[in-house]
Amino acid sequence: MFEGEIDLLKLRKGIRLESLGLPFRQALEAAARLGADGIEINARTEIRPAELTRTGVRQIKKMLDDYQLKVACVNFPTRRGYSNEVDLDQRLDATRGAMTMAYDLGCTVVSNQIGRIPDAESPEHTTLIQALEDIGRHGQRVGSFFAARTGDNPGEKLAELLRLLGPGSLFVDFDPAELMLAGEYPIDSIKQLGEFVVHFRARDAVRDLSRSENVVVQLGRGSVDIAELLANLEVNNFSGYLTVQRAPGKGNEKVLAEELEYLQNVFG
DSSP states (O other), X not given: OOTTTOSSOOOOXXXXXXXXXXXXXXXXXXXXXXXXXXXXEETTTTOOGGGOOHHHHHHHHXXXXXXXXXXXXXXXXXXXXXXXXXXXXXXXXXXXXXXXXXXXXXXXXXXXXXXXXXXXXXXXXXXXXXXXXXXXXXXXXXXXXEEEETTSSOHHHHHXXXXXXXXXXXXXXXXXXXXXHTTXXXXXXXXXXXXXXXXXXXXXXXXXTTTXXXXXXXTTSSSOOHHHHHHHXXXXXXXXXXXXXOSSSSSOHHHHHHHHHHHHHHTO
């Protein structure tokens, strides 16, 4: 089914660690056992930048080496977006801390929702531009990328913002399922955003006719054309991870293993 579609793209499989519902070391062991190459860490609930010492960095890197894993992405969710001036300085400082921590752990991608993009003439739009360029400058200094997760905004609107910003200020964490939940078409969005994508969430969704809404389903069982999306990334020389995830909790190992196997099949 997939043979010949993906030729040059390198398969780097990631797992969102909190999907396993296990303590950190046990989750690492499970991720390695399932065949992941990398993991996504939540910098709010799993490893907090403000609490991580140099000794802690060395210990975590040792554990990663023990299980032959890399950090694919650091997820840093915030309550508000970057156009909202409420506590913005603290939010920016915390985001910069997550980016520094990511680099210390050998990771180049920090992901978050940036919030709805305001109208171009509004003060909030100016605030958003300034905030993202500030984050981007920090990323260039420390060696990590800040990536906006898709879903908050249509692909075309996010692409317009990316081109307004200074080079290297912002990249994209592409989530096709989240786009579908927002009523967007992932294929249209990847055509707008493909050159900026540094991390890809291998997630699927389908239209539930009984509820007249889109719902997330196991990878390969929905309407997302993963092979076509990856072909677009291939054209854009994507070199990041393809990360699977489930809602946090125990009992997800079987489904995660099947999703990783599905990705392997896509690559032939």
